[in-house]
Amino acid sequence: MNTGLESGMHLAGCVVDAFDCADDCDVVVYPPLPFLQAVESVIDTSAICLGAQNVWHEESGAFTGETSAAMLADVGVQSVLVGHSERRHVLHECDELIRKKVTFALTHGLQVVLCVGETLEERENGSTMDVVRTQVSSGVANVTSEQMADVVIAYEPVWAIGTGKTATPDDAQNVHASIRATLTEMFSEEIAQQTRIQYGGSVKPENAAELFSCKDIDGALVGGASLTADSFASIIKAACNS
Numbered sequence: 001m002n003t004g005l006e007s008g009m010h011l012a013g014c015v016v017d018a019f020d021c022a023d024d025c026d027v028v029v030y031p032p033l034p035f036l037q038a039v040e041s042v043i044d045t046s047a048i049c050l051g052a053q054n055v056w057h058e059e060s061g062a063f064t065g066e067t068s069a070a071m072l073a074d075v076g077v078q079s080v081l082v083g084h085s086e087r088r089h090v091l092h093e094c095d096e097l098i099r100k101k102v103t104f105a106l107t108h109g110l111q112v113v114l115c116v117g118e119t120l121e122e123r124e125n126g127s128t129m130d131v132v133r134t135q136v137s138s139g140v141a142n143v144t145s146e147q148m149a150d151v152v153i154a155y156e157p158v159w160a161i162g163t164g165k166t167a168t169p170d171d172a173q174n175v176h177a178s179i180r181a182t183l184t185e186m187f188s189e190e191i192a193q194q195t196r197i198q199y200g201g202s203v204k205p206e207n208a209a210e211l212f213s214c215k216d217i218d219g220a221l222v223g224g225a226s227l228t229a230d231s232f233a234s235i236i237k238a239a240c241n242s
Contacts, residue, residue: 001032002227008035012042014229019048021240025219028079029226033067040076051079054087055110057100069108079111081221083139085158089119095138103142106150113152113221114139115200116179120159128157132175133182145187153179153197154221160201161223169210169217172199176216205234212242 030051056066083098116135183192200221
């Protein structure tokens with residue numbers, strides 16, 4: 001919940017101006033819901049895609065304050081975040097609700113970025129892998145092998161989001177490898193290898209290249225660093241050069 005209309009459009013324009021490696025990586029921006037159309041008008045002639053921060057799992061009805069997949073698609077949205085840490089831990093969305101959102105968004109032609117990650121307490125008691133694997137397996141439980149082409153997994157340790165703390169590249173790589181192993185068990189080795197698994201958790205220009213050098217880290221879900229065009233552009237360039 002950052003930026004205003006004018007500043008959000010300006011930021012999007014600066015990112016468009018800085019994005020010069022369209023053939024090497026995909027870039028999606030996820031502005032606040034009220035600014036989706038405005039930002040879409042800024043990026044519509046670029047290779048940058050429009051994403052939404054949330055989606056509801058019903059076609060229509062009395063769900064005040066929620067937004068359907070069809071509504072999002074109507075304003076140019078191609079990708080949605082599902083299960084982001086704040087949705088799970090601040091707004092208390094459960095695995096069942098997240099699974100419904102994943103399934104519904106995919107059936108309506110949207111790419112889904114399924115966010116997973118452990119809290120500090122879970123990390124300290126040694127349950128990181130169990131928590132993450134459970135969130136992944138629950139989130140894609142109703143997803144077909146064909147639909148997995150439109151699923152991205154984003155590992156975002158809750159304790160590292162907005163804190164300045166970052167999982168070490170080795171720690172992040174180990175969790176990403178575990179996620180890929182989970183996908184192999186659920187689907188196949190081929191699907192697991194083709195699925196993009198991103199890291200999110202205080203990614204910044206200073207650590208992006210090292211994170212992207214890890215075997216199973218395929219990109220980043222960028223938080224605070226995306227609010228400054230220069231820092232976001234630096235992370236994009238690091239991804240393009242990885």
